[in-house]
Amino acid sequence: xxxxxxxxxxxxxxxxxxxxxxxxxxxxxxxxxxxxxxxxxxxxxxxxxxxxxxxxxxxxxxxxxxxxxxxxxxxxxxxxxxxxxxxxxxxxxxxxxxxxxxxxxxxxxxxxxxxxxxxxxxxxxxxxxxxxxxxxxxxxxxxxxxxxxxxxxxxxxxxxxxxxxxxxxxxxxxxxxxxxxxxxxxxxxxxxxxxxxxxxxxxxxxxxxxxxxxxxxxxxxxxxxxxxxxxxxxxxxxxxxxxxxxxxxxxxxxxxxxxxxxxxx
Numbered sequence: 054x055x056x057x058x059x060x061x062x063x064x065x066x067x068x069x070x071x072x073x074x075x076x077x078x079x080x081x082x083x084x085x086x087x088x089x090x091x092x093x094x095x096x097x098x099x100x101x102x103x104x105x106x107x108x109x110x111x112x113x114x115x116x117x118x119x120x121x122x123x124x125x126x127x128x129x130x131x132x133x134x135x136x137x138x139x140x141x142x143x144x145x146x147x148x149x150x151x152x153x154x155x156x157x158x159x160x161x162x163x164x165x166x167x168x169x170x171x172x173x174x175x176x177x178x179x180x181x182x183x184x185x186x187x188x189x190x191x192x193x194x195x196x197x198x199x200x201x202x203x204x205x206x207x208x209x210x211x212x213x214x215x216x217x218x219x220x221x222x223x224x225x226x227x228x229x230x231x232x233x234x235x236x237x238x239x240x241x242x243x244x245x246x247x248x249x250x251x252x253x254x255x256x257x258x259x260x261x262x263x264x265x266x267x268x269x270x271x272x273x274x275x276x277x278x279x280x281x282x283x284x285x286x287x288x289x290x291x292x293x294x295x296x297x298x299x300x301x302x303x304x305x306x307x308x309x310x311x312x313x314x315x316x317x318x
Contacts, residue, residue, distance in 0.1 A: 063101075065108055070199040072105040075143040078136050085254060088135040089142070091262050092245050095128060098160050098173050099241065101146045105158075109197050120181060121188045125241055126155065127176040129207050129266040134170050141165045147201035153191050154178060156198070159205035174207035185272070212268040213294045213308035215284040224251065224281040228273055238272040248295045248307045251283065264292070264310040271304040273297070279304065 063074040076097065084090040106112040106123065116122055136142045142164055149157040160173035179188040215221065226247055234240040245267070273279060279299045286292040286308050297305040 063104055065105070068199050069108055070201045071145055071147045071203075072101060072108060073143060073145040074101050074104060075141055078138055078140050078142060080138055083138045084257070086258065087138040089137075089140075091130060091132065091135075091265055092242050092249065094130055094132070094135075094162065094171060094173070095245060095265075096242050097144055097162075098128070098130075098146070098175065099125065101144045101160065102158055102175065102177070105146050109199070111193055111197050116179065116193065117182070119188070119192045120183055121179050121190075121192070122182050122236075123177050124180050124269070125175060126178045126269055127174075127210070127212075127267065128241075128269075129174045129210050129264070131172045131207050131264050132170070132262065133172075135261070136164060136170060142170065147203055148198055149174075149203075149205060150200055151190065151198050153189050154187055156190070157209075159203070159207070161205075172205060172207045174205055174209065210266050210308075212270075213266055213296075213306040214287040215282065215294045215296060216287045216290065219284040221282045221284040223283075225278055226281065227278040228275055230275065233275050238274055239277075241269070244269075244273075244297060244305045245307065247281070247297065248309075251281065251295065259314055260311040261314055262309055263312045264308075266308040268306045269304075270306070271299065271302055273299050273304050 063072055065072045078089055082093055142162060144160055144162045146158060146160045149159050155176055155178045158175045158177060161169055162171040163169050179190050180186060181188045228239050232239050232243040277299055279297050281295055281297055283293060283295040286294045292308050292310040294306055294308045296303050
């Protein structure tokens, strides 16, 4: 049996199947209410997935040898509660399944007492770094993917869509230097920032995001001007969807469901 892997940053079980990592929520990381913002939840999920892929030998450096790279295609976050300032929180991740084109990865976030505060589901695809098209994961050894039979209560979601014929609101934004990451395309979290900033501070003082679902369809780049189109979600009028359009194509769609804060306290 392989020994349990542990570093200063994370632990991995003996089968390398589940990686667990903890953080301390500092004041500079919180939102205006002193809570962990949902954008940081998303960022921690990406960070944890990256750490696990590196441990498994299917990280950035490994896939680069095949001219491939991982791209986040879908992300759904369901929040039970948001950690407070000066809280320690922990995230665990595991692979639920995979095929030649994509991998399903799940997460659970807990507080210092071990209580679950969030469940997360994601789908990652491999792309050819030169053509920016889908790549074939069969090039990577399949025994590097330890699939875990562990329940994830987040259901697989359809790509968010605005209700057909519903009124929409439009805006625009041009991506700037601080929006771009090392791949020279717009960073995942910047899309979420853009959508969340459409609402005023007072709205977030009264409401919590209890579910966020994102579909990443196409890349955007520095200097590109996008249109923002918002409306009620198709088949889910209690949720809202904002689509980010670059030219004649939809680049990203973000679905949000809010709960009044007094119902959660």
